[in-house]
Amino acid sequence: MKIVRSALIQHLQRITCNGQVTEVVFTGAFACAALTHNNQLLVVAPGLPKTKAFAKTPVGVAELSKLIKALGVLSGTGNDALTVDIRMEKHRLVVDEESRGLLRLMTGDPETVATRVDDSDLKKVLTGAPPEKGGIPLTRELVEGIKLTYNLFKATEVELFVGPTGGKVRVGNENADIAEFPAESLIADQEYSLLFGGCFVDVLGVITNFNKALLCLGGPDEMILVIDDGYKYLLSPQARSADEE
Numbered sequence: 501m502k503i504v505r506s507a508l509i510q511h512l513q514r515i516t517c518n519g520q521v522t523e524v525v526f527t528g529a530f531a532c533a534a535l536t537h538n539n540q541l542l543v544v545a546p547g548l549p550k551t552k553a554f555a556k557t558p559v560g561v562a563e564l565s566k567l568i569k570a571l572g573v574l575s576g577t578g579n580d581a582l583t584v585d586i587r588m589e590k591h592r593l594v595v596d597e598e599s600r601g602l603l604r605l606m607t608g609d610p611e612t613v614a615t616r617v618d619d620s621d622l623k624k625v626l627t628g629a630p631p632e633k634g635g636i637p638l639t640r641e642l643v644e645g646i647k648l649t650y651n652l653f654k655a656t657e658v659e660l661f662v663g664p665t666g667g668k669v670r671v672g673n674e675n676a677d678i679a680e681f682p683a684e685s686l687i688a689d690q691e692y693s694l695l696f697g698g699c700f701v702d703v704l705g706v707i708t709n710f711n712k713a714l715l716c717l718g719g720p721d722e723m724i725l726v727i728d729d730g731y732k733y734l735l736s737p738q739a740r741s742a743d744e745e
Contacts, residue, residue, distance in 0.1 A: 501529075501551065501552050501553075501554040501585065501586045501587060502583045502584070502585055502586075503548065503551055503583060503584060503586055504582070504583055505571055505572075505575060505582060505583070505584050507548065508530070508548065508571060508584075508586070509568060509571050509572070510708070511530060511545070511548055512530070512564060512567060512568050512571075513568065513706060514543075514545065514706045514708070514728075514731050515532060515534065515543050515545045515564065515731075516564050516565065516568065517541065517543065517699070517702040517703055517705070517706055517733070518702040518705055518706070519565060519702075520536050520541055520699055520702050520703075521534045521535075521536055521541070521543050521564060521615070522536075522537070522563070522564055522565065522615075523560070523561060523562050523563065523564060523613050523614070523615055524560075524561050524564055524613065524615075524616075525558050525559065525560050525561075525610040525613050525616045526554075526555070526558065526559045526560075526561065527547075527553075527558050527559075528547040528553045529547035529548045529551035529552060529553055529554065530545070530547055530548050530551075530554070531545060531546055531547035532544075532545050533545075533616075533617040533622045534615055534616070534617065535615040535616075535617060536615065536699065537614070537615060539736070540697075540699050540735060540736050540738075541699050541703065541733060541734070541735050541736075542617065542625060542733070542734040543731070543732070543733055544622070544626070544731070544732040544733075544734075545731050546730045546731065554586045554587060554588060554593075555588040556588075558610040559588065559593065559607050559610070560607055560608035560609055560610040560611075560612060560613045560616075561593070561607060561608070561613075562608045562612075562613065566605070567593070567605065570595060570603050570605060571584070571595060573603065574595075574597040574600045574601045574603070575597075575600075584596060584597055585598070588607075589604070591606065591607055592604040592605060592606060592607065593605045593606075593607050625734065626732075629716075629718070629723070629725050629732075629734055630716040630717055630718035630719075630722070630723070630724060630725045631716060632714065632716055632725070632727060634716070635714030635715060635716040635725075635727065636683070636685040636686060636714060636715045636716070636717070637685065637713070637714060638704070638707060638710065638713040638714060638715050638726070638728075639710060640710040642669065642681055642683065643704045643707055643710070643713075645679070645681050646658060646669060646671055646679075646681065646701060646704060647701055647704055647705060649671045649672075649679035650671050650698075650701045653671065653672050653676060653677040653678075653679070655671050655672045655673075655676065655677070656673075656697060656698070657671075657672065657673050657695060657696070657697060657738075658670070658671050658695075658696045658697070658700050658701060659673075659693050659694065659695050659696070660683075660686060660693060660694045660696070660724075661686065661691075661693045662686045662687070662688045662691065662692055662693065662694070662717065663686070663687070663688065663690075663691040663692075664687065664688070664689060664690070664691070665687070666682070666683065666684035666685065666686055666687055667683050667684075667686030667687070668680050668681060668682050668683055668686070669681045669683055669686075686717075688717065688719070690720070692719075692720040692721075694720075694721075694724065694737040695737050695738045695740060696735060696737060696738060697738055699735060700735055703726050703733045703735065704726075706728070706731075707726075707728045708728065708729060709728055709729040712727075712728070712729060713726070713727065713728045713729070714726070714727045714728075721737060722737075723735055723736045723737070724737075
Protein backbone atom coordinates (compact mmCIF):
# COMPACT_ATOMS: atom_id res chain seq x y z
CA MET A 501 0.00 0.00 0.00
CA LYS A 502 1.49 3.32 -1.09
CA ILE A 503 0.86 6.18 1.31
CA VAL A 504 2.14 9.71 1.88
CA ARG A 505 4.43 9.55 4.89
CA SER A 506 3.31 12.84 6.45
CA ALA A 507 -0.37 11.88 6.15
CA LEU A 508 0.18 8.59 7.97
CA ILE A 509 2.27 10.20 10.70
CA GLN A 510 -0.39 12.85 11.32
CA HIS A 511 -3.08 10.15 11.41
CA LEU A 512 -1.14 8.15 14.01
CA GLN A 513 -0.47 11.27 16.08
CA ARG A 514 -4.21 12.00 16.14
CA ILE A 515 -4.70 8.51 17.56
CA THR A 516 -1.96 8.53 20.20
CA CYS A 517 -2.88 12.01 21.56
CA ASN A 518 0.59 12.85 22.86
CA GLY A 519 1.16 9.36 24.19
CA GLN A 520 -2.22 8.84 25.85
CA VAL A 521 -2.95 5.85 23.60
CA THR A 522 0.04 3.53 23.52
CA GLU A 523 -1.20 0.36 21.78
CA VAL A 524 -3.83 -0.27 19.10
CA VAL A 525 -5.42 -2.80 16.83
CA PHE A 526 -5.63 -1.57 13.24
CA THR A 527 -8.13 -2.69 10.64
CA GLY A 528 -8.47 -1.71 7.00
CA ALA A 529 -6.54 1.46 6.18
CA PHE A 530 -5.31 2.12 9.74
CA ALA A 531 -8.76 2.52 11.30
CA CYS A 532 -8.98 1.77 15.01
CA ALA A 533 -10.87 2.12 18.27
CA ALA A 534 -8.46 2.35 21.21
CA LEU A 535 -8.71 3.02 24.94
CA THR A 536 -6.14 4.53 27.24
CA HIS A 537 -4.97 2.25 30.03
CA ASN A 538 -6.86 4.33 32.63
CA ASN A 539 -10.06 4.04 30.53
CA GLN A 540 -10.55 7.82 30.58
CA LEU A 541 -10.23 8.26 26.83
CA LEU A 542 -11.56 6.30 23.87
CA VAL A 543 -10.25 7.25 20.42
CA VAL A 544 -12.22 6.17 17.36
CA ALA A 545 -10.25 6.88 14.20
CA PRO A 546 -11.44 6.39 10.63
CA GLY A 547 -9.30 4.73 8.01
CA LEU A 548 -7.12 6.94 5.86
CA PRO A 549 -9.13 8.31 2.92
CA LYS A 550 -8.54 6.94 -0.57
CA THR A 551 -6.29 4.25 0.88
CA LYS A 552 -6.60 0.50 0.52
CA ALA A 553 -6.34 -1.90 3.46
CA PHE A 554 -2.74 -2.81 4.28
CA ALA A 555 -3.70 -6.16 5.85
CA LYS A 556 -6.45 -8.74 5.41
CA THR A 557 -6.90 -9.27 9.17
CA PRO A 558 -6.60 -6.99 12.24
CA VAL A 559 -3.05 -6.05 13.22
CA GLY A 560 -1.92 -5.39 16.78
CA VAL A 561 0.71 -2.71 17.45
CA ALA A 562 2.05 -2.76 21.01
CA GLU A 563 4.14 0.42 20.74
CA LEU A 564 2.42 3.08 18.69
CA SER A 565 5.14 5.62 19.48
CA LYS A 566 7.76 3.32 17.95
CA LEU A 567 5.77 3.06 14.72
CA ILE A 568 5.51 6.86 14.50
CA LYS A 569 9.25 7.28 15.06
CA ALA A 570 10.06 4.49 12.61
CA LEU A 571 8.28 6.36 9.82
CA GLY A 572 10.81 9.17 10.20
CA VAL A 573 13.99 7.12 10.62
CA LEU A 574 14.75 6.76 6.91
CA SER A 575 12.96 9.80 5.55
CA GLY A 576 16.00 11.99 4.98
CA THR A 577 15.74 15.72 4.31
CA GLY A 578 12.76 17.01 2.35
CA ASN A 579 11.09 13.63 1.90
CA ASP A 580 8.16 14.00 4.30
CA ALA A 581 5.69 14.36 1.43
CA LEU A 582 6.95 11.30 -0.43
CA THR A 583 5.06 8.03 -0.46
CA VAL A 584 6.24 4.93 1.34
CA ASP A 585 5.12 1.37 0.79
CA ILE A 586 3.36 -0.20 3.79
CA ARG A 587 2.56 -3.91 3.76
CA MET A 588 2.31 -6.97 5.95
CA GLU A 589 4.72 -9.88 5.58
CA LYS A 590 3.67 -12.65 7.95
CA HIS A 591 3.75 -11.06 11.42
CA ARG A 592 5.78 -7.99 10.46
CA LEU A 593 4.68 -4.56 9.28
CA VAL A 594 7.05 -3.53 6.52
CA VAL A 595 7.93 0.11 5.82
CA ASP A 596 9.61 0.11 2.42
CA GLU A 597 11.59 3.26 1.63
CA GLU A 598 13.06 1.77 -1.56
CA SER A 599 16.57 3.15 -2.03
CA ARG A 600 16.63 4.67 1.48
CA GLY A 601 16.07 1.34 3.22
CA LEU A 602 13.44 -1.00 4.61
CA LEU A 603 12.07 -1.61 8.11
CA ARG A 604 10.40 -4.82 9.28
CA LEU A 605 8.51 -4.07 12.49
CA MET A 606 7.11 -6.71 14.81
CA THR A 607 3.34 -6.76 15.29
CA GLY A 608 1.28 -8.57 17.89
CA ASP A 609 -1.77 -10.74 18.25
CA PRO A 610 -4.78 -8.37 18.51
CA GLU A 611 -6.05 -10.46 21.42
CA THR A 612 -3.01 -9.44 23.47
CA VAL A 613 -3.73 -5.71 23.11
CA ALA A 614 -5.41 -4.93 26.42
CA THR A 615 -6.91 -1.62 25.31
CA ARG A 616 -8.64 -2.94 22.20
CA VAL A 617 -12.39 -2.37 21.84
CA ASP A 618 -14.41 -4.96 19.98
CA ASP A 619 -17.18 -4.00 17.58
CA SER A 620 -20.08 -4.87 19.88
CA ASP A 621 -18.68 -2.88 22.81
CA LEU A 622 -17.85 0.04 20.54
CA LYS A 623 -21.39 0.11 19.22
CA LYS A 624 -22.77 0.25 22.76
CA VAL A 625 -20.42 3.06 23.75
CA LEU A 626 -21.19 5.15 20.68
CA THR A 627 -24.92 4.59 21.16
CA GLY A 628 -24.61 6.10 24.64
CA ALA A 629 -22.31 8.93 23.55
CA PRO A 630 -23.42 12.57 23.70
CA PRO A 631 -25.43 13.62 20.65
CA GLU A 632 -23.42 15.33 17.95
CA LYS A 633 -26.28 17.67 17.12
CA GLY A 634 -25.86 20.94 18.97
CA GLY A 635 -22.14 20.45 19.54
CA ILE A 636 -20.11 23.41 20.73
CA PRO A 637 -17.53 24.83 18.28
CA LEU A 638 -13.95 24.43 19.47
CA THR A 639 -12.41 27.61 18.13
CA ARG A 640 -8.69 28.01 17.60
CA GLU A 641 -8.62 30.85 20.17
CA LEU A 642 -10.21 28.71 22.90
CA VAL A 643 -8.12 25.63 22.17
CA GLU A 644 -4.83 27.54 22.03
CA GLY A 645 -5.69 29.46 25.19
CA ILE A 646 -6.34 26.25 27.13
CA LYS A 647 -3.20 24.52 25.83
CA LEU A 648 -0.86 27.46 26.44
CA THR A 649 -2.04 28.23 29.97
CA TYR A 650 -2.14 24.56 30.96
CA ASN A 651 1.52 24.20 29.99
CA LEU A 652 2.55 27.60 31.37
CA PHE A 653 1.00 26.96 34.78
CA LYS A 654 2.05 23.29 34.82
CA ALA A 655 -1.60 22.70 35.61
CA THR A 656 -3.21 19.34 36.33
CA GLU A 657 -6.88 20.24 35.91
CA VAL A 658 -9.26 21.68 33.34
CA GLU A 659 -12.86 22.24 34.41
CA LEU A 660 -15.87 22.93 32.21
CA PHE A 661 -18.60 25.00 33.85
CA VAL A 662 -22.00 24.72 32.17
CA GLY A 663 -25.22 26.61 32.84
CA PRO A 664 -28.47 28.05 31.41
CA THR A 665 -26.80 31.30 30.33
CA GLY A 666 -23.48 29.86 29.18
CA GLY A 667 -20.35 28.86 30.98
CA LYS A 668 -16.57 28.96 31.10
CA VAL A 669 -13.47 26.80 30.95
CA ARG A 670 -11.09 27.01 33.88
CA VAL A 671 -7.46 25.89 33.73
CA GLY A 672 -5.86 25.25 37.12
CA ASN A 673 -7.49 25.08 40.55
CA GLU A 674 -7.91 27.05 43.76
CA ASN A 675 -4.48 25.96 44.99
CA ALA A 676 -2.56 27.23 41.96
CA ASP A 677 -2.60 29.73 39.09
CA ILE A 678 -5.92 29.94 37.23
CA ALA A 679 -6.96 30.97 33.73
CA GLU A 680 -10.62 31.31 32.77
CA PHE A 681 -12.10 31.44 29.29
CA PRO A 682 -15.72 32.46 28.76
CA ALA A 683 -17.72 30.02 26.66
CA GLU A 684 -21.22 31.27 25.95
CA SER A 685 -22.10 28.08 24.09
CA LEU A 686 -21.59 25.85 27.16
CA ILE A 687 -25.34 25.85 27.77
CA ALA A 688 -27.51 23.37 29.64
CA ASP A 689 -30.78 23.51 31.54
CA GLN A 690 -28.98 23.10 34.86
CA GLU A 691 -25.66 24.23 36.21
CA TYR A 692 -22.91 21.64 36.55
CA SER A 693 -19.19 21.23 35.99
CA LEU A 694 -16.96 18.51 34.58
CA LEU A 695 -13.37 17.99 35.70
CA PHE A 696 -10.62 16.69 33.42
CA GLY A 697 -6.87 16.26 33.53
CA GLY A 698 -4.14 16.34 30.90
CA CYS A 699 -5.99 13.85 28.72
CA PHE A 700 -8.43 16.59 27.67
CA VAL A 701 -5.60 18.96 26.77
CA ASP A 702 -3.84 16.25 24.75
CA VAL A 703 -7.01 15.70 22.73
CA LEU A 704 -7.22 19.43 22.03
CA GLY A 705 -3.59 19.27 20.92
CA VAL A 706 -4.37 17.03 17.93
CA ILE A 707 -7.31 19.02 16.57
CA THR A 708 -6.59 20.12 13.02
CA ASN A 709 -9.90 21.30 11.54
CA PHE A 710 -11.04 24.26 13.63
CA ASN A 711 -13.85 24.99 11.18
CA LYS A 712 -15.64 21.77 12.14
CA ALA A 713 -14.27 20.62 15.52
CA LEU A 714 -17.03 20.21 18.12
CA LEU A 715 -17.38 19.45 21.81
CA CYS A 716 -20.59 17.60 22.67
CA LEU A 717 -22.00 17.45 26.21
CA GLY A 718 -23.78 14.48 27.75
CA GLY A 719 -24.89 15.98 31.06
CA PRO A 720 -23.71 16.01 34.69
CA ASP A 721 -21.03 13.39 35.43
CA GLU A 722 -21.35 12.05 31.88
CA MET A 723 -18.63 11.68 29.27
CA ILE A 724 -18.06 14.31 26.61
CA LEU A 725 -17.41 13.79 22.91
CA VAL A 726 -14.87 15.75 20.86
CA ILE A 727 -15.24 15.43 17.09
CA ASP A 728 -12.60 16.55 14.63
CA ASP A 729 -12.87 15.75 10.95
CA GLY A 730 -14.16 12.20 11.44
CA TYR A 731 -12.04 11.41 14.50
CA LYS A 732 -13.99 10.90 17.73
CA TYR A 733 -12.67 11.28 21.27
CA LEU A 734 -14.82 10.19 24.20
CA LEU A 735 -13.57 11.45 27.57
CA SER A 736 -14.84 10.50 31.01
CA PRO A 737 -14.70 13.21 33.69
CA GLN A 738 -12.53 12.70 36.74
CA ALA A 739 -13.99 11.93 40.12
CA ARG A 740 -13.46 14.67 42.68
CA SER A 741 -11.54 14.13 45.86
CA ALA A 742 -13.38 14.20 49.17
CA ASP A 743 -11.89 17.65 49.90
CA GLU A 744 -13.35 19.07 46.69
CA GLU A 745 -16.88 17.76 47.17
